[in-house]
Amino acid sequence: MTDATRAPRERPLSPHLQVWRWHITMLTSILHRVTGVGLYLGALIAAAWAVSLASGAEAYATFKAVLGSPIGKFVLFGMTLSLFYHLANGVRHVVWDLGHGLDVKSANASAALVLAFALAATIAVWVIAGMTGAL
Structure with a gap:
């Protein structure tokens, strides 16, 4: 038999955002999770595209109208x-x-590089789309 008591023990507290000083690698970690969830939602948009395409011209026209609206373009920009x-x-x-x-200096530099790449690539894709008339 064990000598362990059944009394509840104090559990360690997790660090909170109020305890930790914000830094760029913390931001990139949180953004990675958020964008992962956003990409799941984007998969639902892609599924809706496929369903509307299979449903006929009228359903597809409605889908295109929704995504072609300012809100739809904003969502697509966020997805990009x-x-x-x-x-x-x-x-x-x-x-x-x-x-x-893995050292702090390299991790901070790569975090800034990731943010800069994401923004530059997104803007480039949207500029090219605008120049080709896809918008």
């Missing part, structure tokens, strides 16, 4: 940003898994 951010941060994690870039 999420995609590029999640991609770049995933590559960053692969580099970390290989044992590189």
